[in-house]
Amino acid sequence: MKIIHTGDWHIGKLVHGVHMTEDQRHILKQLVELIEKEKPQVLIIAGDIYDRSIPPVEAVELLDETLSEIILKQDITVIAIAGNHDSPDRVGFASKILTDRGLHIRGNISREIFPVRIEDEYGPVDFYPVPFAEPAVVRELYGDSEVKSHDDAMKKVLRRIVDKFDGNARKVCISHAFLMGTEVLETSESERPLSIGGSEYINVDYYEDFDYVALGHLHRPQKVKHEKIRYSGSLLKYSFSEARQKKSITIVDMDGEGNIHYELRELKPLRDLRIIKGDLNNLMDKDIYSLGNTEDYIMASLTDKGELMDPIGMLRSVYPNILRLEREQYDREAGEDRTSAGNEFSKKNPIELFSEFYENMSGEEFDEDKMEIVTGVLDEINRKGREA
């Protein structure tokens, strides 16, 4: 059986105030084309379909267009769950009506998680969609006051599923969670923490009885302990911490024994999201900027020292989609909080104050040549002050 595993679509997301809908439409079109070519039996969306519990109209329309194309025109089964960004009620809306057409969306977690059974030439495969749920919801559902953490909750939910396994079927779990294996997993800034105060981690061992585990939540594609337990990663880069990540779609092939073989397929975004670094003149140099797509979403890290006139405006004239600007030197030094404000600044003369300010900001020595220039300026200001 061929399965396409995706997750974290985050339709309707804003990155630094910019709507990603156009970029998402572009990437989803490629996904639709990929599905047309690969002809999987099932498409999985492992949570965070939308970015917000109340998505904007364009986001709802985009999801509707995409799923209609995949389900109604291509006749592919889609199994999706709510993630921590989705509203379980909204995502689950009308799900009963759509089941017959091949759309299985689970919004709210239920006590009994019934599998979606899909047959291939070797027999049945049971897909268990486990939507994201707070520990308190699971505690209530099972009437078990011992369920306090995400780990407790998922242990409970998964044990119940595993206890009722049908021995004749192969099994796939779909889950939106932060698993903890042996290695350190890579996180991204665009993932919202699953738990405030408590631990968000779940022991990967609870998932080991499944033949494949399709995970959502972490935005970088990666495995957890076993190759068969994987995050597909998000559709697009949604923060600058992901600038160096490679986003992909996971194509899984499962044989009659439940062994899996997978392949990562990269899609091409309309605009990449990347970090450029250098001094302003360099970044404004045609020989340099023409090496990349200037329409990309850009964070510029400027290495210039000293004052710059409207650097963001200048950069925007070349990189229209610049989203963020950082001054390398300035940002680093400012963090050290070595201002003289708390240190008897009133007893210091303007030259001493300026010299401290300069050294904090630039990280360089305020030498005699510089002192001479600033002294000259200060003298002139004083003189003009007297004349006025």
Ligand SMILES: [Mn+2]
């Ligand atoms: Mn997410």
